[in-house]
Amino acid sequence: MEYPITEEQVRFYERNGFLQIHNVLAPDELGAIRDSLEEAARQRFDPTFDREGISADYDRVFVQKVNLWRVHEGVRRYVFSPKLARIARALTRSPRVRLWHDHALIKMPGDSKPSAWHQDLPYWPMNESTALSCWMALDDVDENNGCMQFVPGSHLWGRFEPIRLTDPQDLFALVPDGQSRDFTPAKMPMRAGSCTFHNGLTFHYAGPNRTDKPRRAMVTIYMPEGTTYRPQPHIVTDGLNLEEGSPLTGEMFPVLSEAPTACKR
Ligand SMILES: O=C(O)CCC(=O)C(=O)O
Secondary structure, eight states: OOOOOOHHHHHHHHHHSEEEEOSOSOHHHHHHHHHHHHHHHHSOOOTTTBOTTSOHHHHHHOEEEEOGGGTOHHHHHHHHOHHHHHHHHHHHTOSEEEEEEEEEEEEOSSSOOOEEEEOSGGGSOBSOSOOEEEEEESSOBOTTTTOEEEOTTGGGSOOOOOOOTTSOOOGGGGSOSSSOOOOOOEEEOBOTTOEEEEETTSOEEEOOOOSSSOEEEEEEEEEETTOBBOOSOOTTTTTSOOOTTOBOOSTTSOEEEEOTTSOOO
């Protein structure tokens, strides 16, 4: 089923750098991705993409599993389902979007830490700043278990240094003075099956999980066709021998949605 996106929502995204969309997944779709994630997360499948255990401190922020679509059929079906990719295409006004990568982000109960204020793009080896994440809540989320928070308009402030999530610097201190900025965050509580989209430059944060259950999110990152490689270390591109400026295309970065009139390659 197609999820309609209005011109007003696209403009909201362009102005604010994020958009919240309620009840995107039908109950059966939500059940399917929850089951797939649980199954995939139990497998110790590929030490390259399985970030669990890289450090105890990192796991306290979240347990992160990257590119589960490559190892689990159910996750692949979710990532390739056109509904969400079409929204990403609408928000970026692009004829075609590709997958950058997926990742499950599970904030475990107990001794959990916040996901510090950061931008995503500084971690990603790409020149353009149009890539965006779909953060799908697989559990109901609010401030108690680490719902997302965004600073409206911050995607227009530039690309800053990557923040160390385990020992964070103050992202806001990196913003140059001289122009008054409104740092007031917009908090995104929502029911499972709802999601937010955010641009790779949007300042965002999630608090610690203070409940006794995991907070599960499935994140799919889309990039408009034409996004190019900027050399810097990243687990998805390390070893691919990409040349500076070359388009991120090919089987690692499949097309997930294209306009009916866009010509195929
Ligand atoms: O889920 C979280 O705690 C943080 C998510 C995040 O930083 C992201 O999706 O870019």
